[in-house]
Amino acid sequence: MELEQYLRRYPPEQTYVLEILSDYQRSKPTQHLTKDELKVIADYLAIPESHISAIVAFYSFFSMKPRGRFIIQICRDVPCHVSSKFDVVATLEKLLGAKMGQTTEDKLFTLEYTSCLGSCDGAPAVRINDTIHKSVTPEQLGQLIEDCRGGRHD
Amino acid sequence: MIEQKLITKNIGKIDPKSLASYMAFNGYKMLRKALRLGKEHIIEQIEIARLRGRGGAGFPMASKLKAVATQLVTPKYMICNADEGEPGNFKDRYLIENNPHLIIEGMTIIAYATGIERGFVYIRGEYKEAYDVLASAIEAAREKGLLGKNILRKGMNFDIEIRRGAGSYVCGEEFALIESIEGKAGRTRVKPPFPTTEGLFQKPTLINNVETFATVPTIIEMGGKAFSAIGTESSTGTKLISLSGNVRHKGVYEVPFGVSLRDVIKTLGGGAEKGRKIRMVQLSGACGPIIPEYMLDMTIDYDRFEIFESKTGAGAIIVIDDRFDMFEILVRIGAFFAHESCGKCTPCREGIFQMNRLLEKFNEYRATEADLQLLETLARTIHQTSLCGLGQTAATATISTLHYFRSKYIDRIEKSSLQEGVTNA
Numbered sequence: 001m002e003l004e005q006y007l008r009r010y011p012p013e014q015t016y017v018l019e020i021l022s023d024y025q026r027s028k029p030t031q032h033l034t035k036d037e038l039k040v041i042a043d044y045l046a047i048p049e050s051h052i053s054a055i056v057a058f059y060s061f062f063s064m065k066p067r068g069r070f071i072i073q074i075c076r077d078v079p080c081h082v083s084s085k086f087d088v089v090a091t092l093e094k095l096l097g098a099k100m101g102q103t104t105e106d107k108l109f110t111l112e113y114t115s116c117l118g119s120c121d122g123a124p125a126v127r128i129n130d131t132i133h134k135s136v137t138p139e140q141l142g143q144l145i146e147d148c149r150g151g152r153h154d
Numbered sequence: 155m156i157e158q159k160l161i162t163k164n165i166g167k168i169d170p171k172s173l174a175s176y177m178a179f180n181g182y183k184m185l186r187k188a189l190r191l192g193k194e195h196i197i198e199q200i201e202i203a204r205l206r207g208r209g210g211a212g213f214p215m216a217s218k219l220k221a222v223a224t225q226l227v228t229p230k231y232m233i234c235n236a237d238e239g240e241p242g243n244f245k246d247r248y249l250i251e252n253n254p255h256l257i258i259e260g261m262t263i264i265a266y267a268t269g270i271e272r273g274f275v276y277i278r279g280e281y282k283e284a285y286d287v288l289a290s291a292i293e294a295a296r297e298k299g300l301l302g303k304n305i306l307r308k309g310m311n312f313d314i315e316i317r318r319g320a321g322s323y324v325c326g327e328e329f330a331l332i333e334s335i336e337g338k339a340g341r342t343r344v345k346p347p348f349p350t351t352e353g354l355f356q357k358p359t360l361i362n363n364v365e366t367f368a369t370v371p372t373i374i375e376m377g378g379k380a381f382s383a384i385g386t387e388s389s390t391g392t393k394l395i396s397l398s399g400n401v402r403h404k405g406v407y408e409v410p411f412g413v414s415l416r417d418v419i420k421t422l423g424g425g426a427e428k429g430r431k432i433r434m435v436q437l438s439g440a441c442g443p444i445i446p447e448y449m450l451d452m453t454i455d456y457d458r459f460e461i462f463e464s465k466t467g468a469g470a471i472i473v474i475d476d477r478f479d480m481f482e483i484l485v486r487i488g489a490f491f492a493h494e495s496c497g498k499c500t501p502c503r504e505g506i507f508q509m510n511r512l513l514e515k516f517n518e519y520r521a522t523e524a525d526l527q528l529l530e531t532l533a534r535t536i537h538q539t540s541l542c543g544l545g546q547t548a549a550t551a552t553i554s555t556l557h558y559f560r561s562k563y564i565d566r567i568e569k570s571s572l573q574e575g576v577t578n579a
Contacts, residue, residue, distance in 0.1 A: 014337035018320050022279060045337070058339035058496075059320035061279055077241035077440065078486055079398040079472050115323055115490060116241035116440075117280050120398035120472075121405045130282040 003037055007044045014045050017055060021062055026130075030066040031110070060114075068103045070148045072096075073114035073127040080116075083123035091138050092126075095145055108149065129154055156417050158384070160372045160392050161365070162408045165252040170287050173294040176255040182300055184371035188263040189308050191374070196267040197223060200370070202378030204390045209235055209326075209363025210438070210468045211543070212389075212456045218360055221350035223268040225358035232273035233335070233354065233361040234261055236288075237319050237326040239278055240439035241490065242470035245394035246364040248406040250277070250284040253368070254291035258314065260367035262301065263374060265312040268360060273312065276331050278319040289316055323494035327542045328353075328361050330496065341498045342542040363468065365394055385411030388457040395454070397423045399473035400430060409454065416450040419473055430475040434559070438467020440487045441547035443554035444480070480562055481517035484551060488513050491548040502545030505536040509549060516563065519570045526563055530556055 006024045010016040020041055025033050033056060042052045056062040074088050093099055096109050103110040119125035122134025128144060131154065136144075147153040159165075169175040176182075188196050201216035222230055234257065238246040249257065261273050277285050292314050295301045303311050322340050324330045330340035332354050353359025369391060373381050382390045389411035395418055398404045402424030409418060415435065419425060426432050432447045437459070445452075452458055459467070474483060488510035497503045512529045515521040533549035533556065540546045556563065 015317070015335060017337040018318060018334065022318060022320055047337075051338075054339050055337075059322050061320035076486070077490055078436065078474070078483055079242045081486060082399050082472075082474050082478055082483075083404075114280070114321070115494065116239060116243075118238050118244040118247045118278070120242050120244055120396065123398065123404070127280065132280070132283070 003040055007041065012044055012046065014047055017041070017045060017047070017052065018059070020045075021052075021056065021059075025062060029069050030107075031068070031071055032063040032066045034064070066103070066107070068110035069108050070128055070153065071110045071112060073112045073117075074100075075115070075117050075119075075123075075125050075127075076113045077116040079120035080123040080125055083120075086138055088124050088126065088136070088141075091141055095142060109145070156409055156413055156421050157407055158392050158410045159408050160376075160384075161249075161256065161368050162253075162394070162406075164256075165248075168253060170252050170254055171290065173255060173291070173298060176253070181255055182259055184374040185259050185262050185266075185300070186306065188266060188374050189306065189310070193223070193267045193269070196263060196374065199373055199378035203373045203381040204378075205366070205369060205373060205381070206389065206456060207362055208365035208369065208393065208468060210240075210441075215362060215366060218350055218362070219264065219268055221348075222270070222358050222360045225351070227358055229272060230268065230270045230358045230360070231354045232261060232265060232268070232270045233328075233331065233359060234273065234275040234314075234364055234367055235326060235328070235331060235361055236275050236277040236281070236284070236364045237331060238281075238364070238468075239319075239323040239326050239494075240441060240468060240470065242398050242436070242439040242472040243396045243468050244398075245396045245406045245469060247281055247284050248396075249364055249368050249394070250281070250288050254288045255295065256368045256371060257288075257364055258291060258295050258301065260370035261314060262305065262312055263370050264360065264362075264367065266310050270360060271311045271313070273314045274335055274354070275314060275316045276319060276325070276335060277316060278325075279321055285316065285318060292316070322496075323490075324496045324542070324544050327544060330542065331361070332359065339496070341496045342544075344541065365468075386453070386455050386457075389455045393454060393469045395422075396468075396470045397473075398470070399436075400427055400432070400475035400477075401425065401473045402427060411455050412453050414451050414453050415471060418454070418471060419450065423471075423473070426473070426475050430477065432473055433476045433478065434474050434480065434483075436472040436474065436483075436551065437470065439470045439472070440490050441543070441550055442467050442470070444483070444551050444558070445554065446558050449558070479517075480555060480559055481513065481566065484513050484555065485510065485517045487551045488548075491544070495544060495548070499539075499541040499545060501536050501539040502541070502548065505532060505540075506545070506548050508532060509536065509552065513552065515570075516566050519566065519573045521563075521567050521570045523567055526567060 042049045205215045206212040325334045325340040329343040334340040349359040533552045536549045
């Protein structure tokens with residue numbers, strides 16, 4: 001869907017800026033926003049471009065750099081840390097051949113840290129795009145990555 | 155029986171995706187009752203119940219209700235804070251995913267009592283599943299005339315919109331959250347004025363936590379007096395506890411105020427894992443104090459928690475066993491706050507960064523006596539001079555360990571000097 005179509009879902013009011021940015025960025029396979037797109041959104045909401053740039057810089061969900069089709073986020077807070085029976089970061093880095101913060105060469109995966117996912121009852125928790133996977137094991141992580149590669153994960 | 159299920163009594167029985175299922179368990183009956191009781195009577199019952207906010211600060215709800223209800227400025231707004239970003243907390247997610255209509259019913263009762271017609275739920279962006287459940291519940295309520303214009307044909311108007319966060323912890327702080335709904339970066343404002351006089355869009359705003367709203371139908375059902383008989387003198391009713399870390403049974407448990415931490419951890423959580431000992435417990439989340447095992451007989455109570463100069467928090471208990479080093483945990487907590495600080499005020503933005511440098515020295519066996527003194531002064535300064543709750547509580551874990559685990563700091567300084575001796579040789 002084009003950006004203009006996303007804009008039309010919301011009234012041209014500043015209060016909808018996060019909703020627009022979230023929905024539109026999520027729709028792109030690169031899961032990022034460009035300067036030109038920010039200008040279009042800023043014009044629609046009648047706010048300065050600098051304002052929308054500040055928002056994108058402030059909220060960790062938004063990225064100005066292209067990312068993978070699947071963003072894999074690993075919780076690094078205490079409840080997950082103490083409950084992990086294996087090294088989640090090292091396991092995923094090895095499975096994907098990419099380091100934290102990097103995107104795989106096939107542009108399919110980006111590895112990121114996240115703050116608490118509110119799934120401490122299912123620690124360790126990993127989020128792939130919109131879905132939180134709880135109590136993951138190394139085998140499950142391998143399977144999830146296969147599912148992503150095979151188009152069986154949103 | 156340690157658990158006492160009041161607000162979670164129907165969880166597991168009702169289908170969260172079905173309004174009919176909620177109705178089958180007396181759903182929206184308390185809204186009907188509230189409309190019969192009248193506005194003043196609702197606020198009076200909440201005052202008699204002595205309900206305090208469940209989001210962390212523990213402010214009496216009736217005071218906020220009166221402050222907003224008496225405002226002549228319109229429109230007035232309501233915000234349900236579902237930006238549950240505090241590490242170790244997941245009870246709001248549990249409530250939304252398992253009983254969304256309870257929250258909607260609670261918000262609607264309060265809307266009637268205060269004369270608010272537009273409400274928002276600000277939910278963290280990470281909670282996609284909870285968002286979907288809540289959005290469809292709101293839609294279903296609207297279709298049945300339980301939200302919107304002329305609710306239950308009693309002439310009352312109220313509707314709820316959802317706003318999603320985008321990965322910012324500080325947006326759980328009330329003014330940062332308000333800024334975020336307004337479409338700005340989530341940076342707090344200087345108080346006063348408080349939200350009840352100048353909140354969202356500069357209008358009077360009532361802001362409460364998910365669990366607080368979810369408790370309202372129970373109070374209408376049983377009456378303020380019966381509710382206040384549960385719990386303790388300073389803390390009435392029940393509290394949802396998010397139990398996590400090194401226990402056998404992690405999860406959300408509803409207990410009356412006044413039970414001990416040990417009871418929750420042992421009886422409900424099954425205690426430490428086999429062959430392990432509890433080394434420390436962090437209360438409230440990353441923002442809370444870390445206490446030693448011998449203090450676990452303390453009770454869950456707003457007043458009891460004040461000894462840490464921190465608030466009760468939203469009821470998280472994070473158990474850490476003897477495999478983990480205290481300084482490693484503190485460094486991890488420090489990194490969290492450094493990442494989440496909004497950068498508006500200096501004590502928080504610069505202070506946390508410097509505090510983490512000192513904590514890293516302890517963690518890496520490079521600490522000196524001077525570092526300890528500096529850490530103490532700095533932690534206090536951050537706590538006392540930060541603008542909002544984030545900075546004010548960012549040093550709580552450090553301050554509490556300086557008190558309860560002082561010997562570990564001394565020990566680390568001694569080991570550091572030995573290490574240095576080896577390096578120099």
